[in-house]
Amino acid sequence: MGGFFDRLMGRDHRSANHAKERLKLVLVHDRTDLAPGKLEALKDELIAVISRYVDIDAAAVRVEMEQDGRQQRLVADIPLRGAQRKRRG
């Protein structure tokens, strides 16, 4: 039984957790028909478009799918750079 030692070493021995995490990701993309690669492309284009209007911290941009029940939501977090005054809250 390696379970005890795995836990001691901080490794997750429980395969059900792997199943759950993998399913979470795969279901998000199945439901929206948006492959992980496409989400990256969307993010890059979003950065390019927004950068034309405002200076953003491109490296810190996050574009993620969130789940609320069976509803999917695309959430973008786009930090602005060096703004003296933010006009939008």
Add this chain to the structure above:
Amino acid sequence: MAAKVLTVSSGKGGVGKTTATANLAAALAALGRKVVCIDADIGLRNLDVVMGLENRIVYDIVDVVEGRCRLRQAMIRDKRLPELYLIPAAQTRDKNALSPSDMVHLCDDLRPEMDWILIDSPAGIERGFRNAIAPADIVVVITNPEVSAVRDADRVIGLVEAEEKGPARLIINRLKPEMVRRGDMLATEDVLELLAIDLLGIVPEDEHILMSTNRGTPIVLDGRSLAGQAFRNIARRLQGETVPLLDLEAQGGLMGRIKSLFRPGGS
């Protein structure tokens, strides 16, 4: 009397659709309801053998739709439960022999005489599946606590919603409480969190299922079987009763309980 039409579906094959259909039908009939099951898996008929009625087939569903027999002639009465009937699938035709509107008309003809019409959907999400859900008032999705079955269940739940037949209700079949306790099988709450639909019941893995299928007798008639108890409970929930979920933890016995104390995250 106006029957409710319930379609049992799953996407993935082999998760227990046919067993669930046969046993829910038998359990509802044992509660005194008039029940007819329809095998919508044209070309791969199986509900007949699971119910033990394979030797009594004369006409099938395609014969009814194509006018070779009357509806009543294709309804096989069960051996044990007098108010349980089966309309078998055609074995030598394919799924295109039926259309969704054929299924709607067939069920409309049956509704006045029955309390429940249970449809066993074929695996997949093609024509056969569309036929099976077309007349449905309620869609029950069966899954196993396993990645491919859960993924396919999610697809089917989405399609049922898109067809405005939702929200589907979930049965988790073949759960092994001991593996869940060890953290090596998705727990009920994991599956519900992932699929985000209402739970209708949990059926534990049970050797008695295979034994009852071997004999062609429904497991719900076997008082000792835990899976049989689970199906009986689901039938009562379908009838509108509030029935608590089975305590599957208790089945691990004293040692199971003691062991679970030493396992993190055990359910």
